Amino acid sequence: MNLNLIAYSIYLLLASLIIIKVGFICYKNGNVFVTHLIPNDKEFCIRINNLLLTGYYLINIGYAVITLSGWSSINSFEQMMESISKQIAIITCILATLHYFNLFWITKFIKNFK
Amino acid sequence: METSKIFIGYIIYLPIAIALTYFVSKTLFKNGKTFMIDIFKGKDDIALATNRLFEVGFYLLNIGWALLILKINHRNFNNTYQNLIEILSFKIGGFSIYLGLMLFINLYLFFRGRKKSNRKSQVVTQKLQQPQS
Numbered sequence: 001m002n003l004n005l006i007a008y009s010i011y012l013l014l015a016s017l018i019i020i021k022v023g024f025i026c027y028k029n030g031n032v033f034v035t036h037l038i039p040n041d042k043e044f045c046i047r048i049n050n051l052l053l054t055g056y057y058l059i060n061i062g063y064a065v066i067t068l069s070g071w072s073s074i075n076s077f078e079q080m081m082e083s084i085s086k087q088i089a090i091i092t093c094i095l096a097t098l099h100y101f102n103l104f105w106i107t108k109f110i111k112n113f114k
Numbered sequence: 115m116e117t118s119k120i121f122i123g124y125i126i127y128l129p130i131a132i133a134l135t136y137f138v139s140k141t142l143f144k145n146g147k148t149f150m151i152d153i154f155k156g157k158d159d160i161a162l163a164t165n166r167l168f169e170v171g172f173y174l175l176n177i178g179w180a181l182l183i184l185k186i187n188h189r190n191f192n193n194t195y196q197n198l199i200e201i202l203s204f205k206i207g208g209f210s211i212y213l214g215l216m217l218f219i220n221l222y223l224f225f226r227g228r229k230k231s232n233r234k235s236q237v238v239t240q241k242l243q244q245p246q247s
Contacts, residue, residue, distance in 0.1 A: 025170055029163035036160065078121045085181040092178030099171045107164070 003074040011084050015064040027053045131180035143169045149224040153231045
């Protein structure tokens with residue numbers, strides 16, 4: 001059995017799990033912020049939030065799939081674990097920096113709008 | 115199938131790192147709720163949402179870092195259990211020091227936000243009181 005294939009399947013499973021979970025949490029909690037920024041129109045807020053969520057999913061899952069193309073060949077289980085953890089670490093670190101930037105802007109805007 | 119010592123090291127390291135992250139973030143954000151409610155005065159929904167978002171960011175950053183430093187280099191490893199324990203202790207100790215630093219940075223952010231919101235509300239109340247007096 002080719003170890004690369006096992007690595008790809010584990011990696012895709014974990015990465016999509018993390019991405020979908022984080023996206024869902026941000027979507028649910030982000031609704032509060034969007035309704036504070038645009039207080040009058042509730043329908044519009046939900047639509048904007050949906051669009052944001054879709055963009056987020058597209059970018060992240062696209063990136064996760066693209067990294068599969070440049071994967072080095074794997075000969076043992078420890079190499080498999082190393083490469084999977086490295087790729088997932090890169091994805092989570094990118095997500096974390098994007099997330100902190102978003103938080104920074106959101107809190108800034110909320111202060112200005114009040 | 116023989117499992118090498120490095121693989122055993124990974125299997126020991128991963129649960130410890132993830133459990134450490136979990137406990138630290140649980141403690142921090144259970145108590146951070148109070149700060150957030152203090153910062154966004156009266157607006158509980160925003161406070162709770164911000165707290166949750168900070169928690170997600172904390173998890174992402176720390177688990178990402180834990181996975182990034184997972185790799186044990188073959189050249190520094192001479193295939194004995196003693197060396198495995200030494201390398202693992204260095205990794206886990208380093209990771210917990212890093213977690214402590216992150217905890218203090220987050221606490222600093224909480225305190226700064228609290229101070230800022232206090233100052234802002236004082237300015238507002240002064241402006242409200244001035245026309246009357």
